Amino acid sequence: MNDNSIHLSNQTLSEICACKKNESKPRKYQCDFVPMKHQVAGHKIKRNTKQPAFLLTKCGKLLKVIQSYERGIREHQFYKFINEYVAKNKEEKYLIKKLKTFVPGYYGTERIQNYTYIKLENLFTNIEEPNILDLKIGPLLVDPKANIYKIKRSRYKCDYLAYTGFQLIGMQMYANDNVVKLDSKTGRALSLTKVNQVLSQFFSIHHQQKISINKFILSSVLSKLLDLYAWFSEQNFFSFVSASILIIFSSKQISTITENFNGKASNGYTSHQISTYSNHQKNVSYILENFENQSVHKSSTVYLNPKYFESLSNIAQYYIQSFVQTPIVHVKLIDFAHAYHTNNLDINSIIGIKGFINSLVSILLDINC
Incomplete structure (x- = not known):
């Protein structure tokens, strides 16, 4: 594989969090979303705020708040990268395609009360108890x-x-x-x-x-x-x-x-x-x-x-x-x-x-x- 074939971009947190023209206005989570019920690890609220770290949408997606500083940038860019990257050869294409089967599906971002969430596959769909x-x-x-x-x-x-x-x-x-x-x-x-x-x-x-x-x-x-x-x-x-x-x-x-x-x-x-x-x-x-x-x-x-x-x-x-x-x-x-x-x-x-x-x-x- 080429040494420099794959790189995460240097997009800033402000660029990630900026509302794009085609995005809906920030919504109040009480109306459209509910807190995640089955969380066993990680922060339940965004640090130094009262904003839930995870939410569930009515259409069945999981929302994860973008963390502060470089951590949030890296995580969002990772999900975005593996879904948008165009492989340069068969080996890259196979490995990236395979990687996507190991991680939750990615569906962009969602703005809620001035916070930006990564929209992901809800792995608890159709899972009782x-x-x-x-x-x-x-x-x-x-x-x-x-x-x-x-x-x-x-x-x-x-x-x-x-x-x-x-x-x-x-x-x-x-x-x-x-x-x-x-x-x-x-x-x-x-x-x-x-x-x-x-x-x-x-x-x-x-x-x-x-x-x-x-x-x-x-x-x-x-x-x-x-x-x-x-x-x-x-x-x-x-x-x-x-x-x-x-x-x-x-x-x-x-x-x-x-x-x-x-x-x-x-x-x-x-x-x-x-x-x-x-x-x-x-x-x-x-x-x-x-x-x-x-x-x-x-x-x-x-x-x-x-x-x-x-x-x-x-x-x-x-x-x-x-x-x-x-x-x-x-x-x-x-x-x-x-x-x-x-x-x-x-x-x-x-x-x-x-x-x-x-x-x-x-x-x-x-x-x-």
Whole structure:
């Protein structure tokens, strides 16, 4: 890829926030918008104001207020860029097109009470009783341009970060008609053991007696994470600091799905199904033998072993194909206030995604692959 082929523009915050001729006049949010209901992380109001940081429109879009200073400029420009950029070659075209599948859709901006919002896809559309997981990826979660004090302080905020490559900053789970929530302060203060317990609970809290459904949820998320990991392993034009992975699925919808087959060989299955099951067991055995060597703090490389990656992909697809329906499971990359142009691989994000993948693999193995 050409070194200088991709650049974010130097548009100023005032230019972004200026009302264009074809934009409607600023509206009062009480009349046309409602505050976001399912927010598990981030600021609920714009700093030093009473303006909601997130709003929902009546037409089903999510509005995120543009942050102050350079952070707001970068995030808005990132969304705008990937939707307007014209690739110079097939490689760029493929990678930008692929990136757009990992981030919420972008629909321009909206002016409300003299504040400018980025208009985005509402990932909660048609999601009843959403289970939500928000985590920061990468061991480096502070902007490289930050002062030394802030960089040093960030290292002591989360003890398990060096082992996992990610940190939990928000969660919501529906369990027995109750809503269980976890905020960023609690998420960062967890021990490594507690992190694994919380993740395990998140992916299985509703279906303790339906192990196969737990595998379906995990596999759906894992499959999308592997795609995201593969993209990061190829691209060398964006670097993300303090970006998040957001996972959303409907607790209500998941409980209604039915299995196509349960993955166990028996006299009632065709030779193809038995062969598929046999190959699945080989993949599981390989993962069991090599899992420890792929952990963030033990591996000699930041990358997943290619065969390990392939085996995980096969395991995920095996469970996904075991069900008749395919419920909505969102896995999106969000929070781009610190997205930068680069000419190098984003090792920080690769480490974070790899660590989260292995945490999910550990849970999958624990529930009896």
